[in-house]
Amino acid sequence: MTSPLFGRIAFIGIGLIGSSLARVIRRTDPATHIGVCARSQATLDTAMRLGLADAAFTDPAACVQNADLVVICTPIGAYKAIAQAISGALKPGAVVTDVGSVKSAVIRDVAPYLPDGVAFVPGHPIAGTEHSGPEAGFAELFENHWVILTPPRDTDPDAVARVGRLWRNAGSTVEIMAADHHDRVLAITSHLPHLIAYTIVGTATDLEEDTKREVIKFSASGFRDFTRIAASDPVMWRDIFMNNKDAVLDILGRFSEDLTALQRAIRRGEGDTLQELFTRTREIRRGVIDYRQDKIDVKTPDADDNG
Template identity: 55%
Template structure:
């Protein structure tokens, strides 16, 4: 699919604060279609900044976030949620009038609480969250198609300028995403169900396996194709990002976890009681959700996610 080149670009200078998977994928997508006149960046470590210029995701990098945002008409906060407050306090005085500040954090209320107080009048703050990712992290993990046909949620403030929202939406769509708007608390609840709690239970199951004494790690690894390996992919995501998600979306996650435990106990009891009918009915209902996801284009119907069969046996 050939993408249109945007001329003029949607933003003249985009400042990426944090240069991990999401920011580097945005850079690739923006460069591919000419969506930004210039892309500048800031990352905490010298090494990441160097890599960013080397692989071409940033035209220029700066040693501080304050310098990076100067003169930018779009600032993207792409740091762990727990680091947002400090960054916002630092950049606040250096933001240009009329600029837009957005973020890509997986929770929204905590970001609003951390960032909004530092945004000066005349600057548009429009929180956002692209629901896309892989289990990899860092500046080299990005790729231009990460957002293709994924949802990008925007949670504008009640006083957000509709024109600024429309411009940001245009950028997200030009990177391949579908955009929805919703309010902040609803976002955090929806994501607790579709992302945060699934991650926590995946981490937990992998942790249980690791603690087993009577089953060796090598057995778990060898025989993982029966379902476990899919959980390990989720449980390989960035630990800092996920720590912050759970600490900052505490209420919604604890709510969903409570429901999960109730439900699990009900199924556990059915197993103990030998209630095959209840189990069968439950497992039949959950199939319908999967069909919906495939029909909505959010996953492939190919068996096993279309994984290629391994080419050869190890050691051969």
């Protein structure tokens, strides 16, 4: 019998991501003790009922006591208060990690409160669904998905290796990256697409009733993908934009310029400008498909593209 990777793990927050990781640990390391902290008793009851928690807490400090690993799985806006609350209760040699979608701000908010001898290994699994809460999780969520770790330069390499192993046990491929580079890449692959999806669905919400009804009815033609993206957790996404402001505003600025240029081309009837761009964008798609066929999960594309 091998000893578990971490003997005691504390989850602060147990939504979609936290509960999915807890399910993985139940499978791979059944001997691990899992403590769960949540603000609402209902969430804790659910986590207990689902067999995801051995002990339930509303106080983060109580939850992390004796934990070998602390996984912060709340919206990013709560991190600073959590770090302050658990600071004095962390055991020497403990490892703290998280699953947030922004990494520089997380280091800014958490690192100053961690005592010497506690390692911080910020993490971001590139996986999820538009559903929220502990009942939405499942153990296969991370399989064939990337997990990016952004440990600050002086982080204990052994802590990084162990957190990496945790994610590889979940079926993920682990990549190490600088926090600010992560935030820049994710601003374009994830944060801007979400902002745009929220915007366009919001624009549709403001249409007259009968048009809105038909937009919903005929959503198969592209819009439906946007409604799925725009159904993601509102607080989580508010905190992402509040905490990756610079990178999001930079990429949003470039996007707006490009969109304005297309608007101008449409108004002037400059078909060549449009066709040139529409041809150029196929390259990136080929890159995405090639990459995925070589490396990582392949899904069947959705089929609704006749304008």
